Amino acid sequence: MFENKVAYITGGTKGIGFGTAKILLENGISVAFSGRKEEDVRNAENDLKKISENVLGIVSDVRKFEDEENAVKQIVDKFGRLDYIIANAGLGHFKPIDQMSVEEWNSMIETNLTGVFYTLKASVEELKKSEGYYITVASLAGANFFENGAGYNASKFGVVGFTQAAMIDLRKYNIKSTVIMPGSVATNFNDHVPNDKDSWKIQPEDMGNLILDLLKTNPRVLPSKIEFRASQPK
Template sequence: MLENKVAYITGGTKGIGFGIAKVLLENGVSVAFSGRKRDDVEKAEQDLRQYSQDVLGIVSDVRNLESENEAVRYIKEKFGRLDFVIANAGLGIFKPVDQLSAEEWNDMIETNLTGVFYTLKATVEELKKTEGYYITVSSLAGANFFENGTGYNASKFGVVGFTQAAMIDLRKYNIKSTVIMPGSVATHFNGNIPSEKDAWKIQPEDMGNLVLDILKMNPRVLPSKIEFRATKPGN
């Protein structure tokens, strides 16, 4: 069902994006992924080749539309098509609102929200051709506000609203759109180093398996918003 399909994953060098890439590659999908740092992209590409040779690492910054347009050109040159887009790149800076700088605010909004728009803007014409799928990774922070979360909450609330509105715009082209809202995930996010203490959390491969399930659903159904959390939160 997924053979000969091509996916593009932003923020794919580690964590959630890497986990999604791994699962898709294991299930016959060709995967292009992006990250900001060349060293991280090259290492992730090498690591992912153990699952499939049909992988392409791209240095791209979702905060820059031309950078995302260039990423799509690379994907077309390598694979000739684009079927699935997973807008996953994200950034979290957690401070009281009176201590959050304008630069920190802008960096979160530009990465987490504007980047989601730029990724769709760069890929939408290709998705029209394949009647593809556009998936965004928001967070439970897109529905639940918390202390020190003003910038992060604002960006993730925005991703939920953006994706659901985009769903209505895009379905007339037979493009499906889903926003995933995970809770705690065992990743390097916010300086965490995954270890046994994170065993209770959602694992990156769990996110990959969720995306796989979404892509395998009958075309007549659309899970437009999915909340995804650990069964038993840790301490």
């Protein structure tokens, strides 16, 4: 069912994005992914090519609309189409609001929230052509506020609301939209180094399999918002 299908994953050099790229490639989907650093993109691209040659690494900063426009152009030039968007790029700074800098606030809003808009804005005409699927990776922090999380909460609450509203705007074009809200994931987020103690957490490949299941779902139904958590949290 995935013959000739093409996905674009932002923040794809590690963590959820990289794990999802592996799952999609293993299931016959061509994958383009992006990251901000050339070295990280090339290293990830080389690793993913061990699975399939149908992969394209792109240097793009989702905070820059022209970067995302260029990314979509590269994808269409190489693969001829674009079917699936996984807007995954994100970062977090966790401080009391009185200690958070303007730069830290802006970096979260620009990456986590404005970035998902830029990615969709750059790709929406291609998604109309393919009657594709737009998936955003938010967080349980998009529904549950917590101490030291004001900036991160604001960005992820925004992603949830944005995706839900975009879903209504886009379904008239037969474009599906889903926001996924994961809990604890074993990734490098916030400078964490994944280790054996993370075995209870959601693994990046678990997110990839969830996304694959969404892409397999009958087009007549739409799981528009998904909370995804570890079954046995520590």
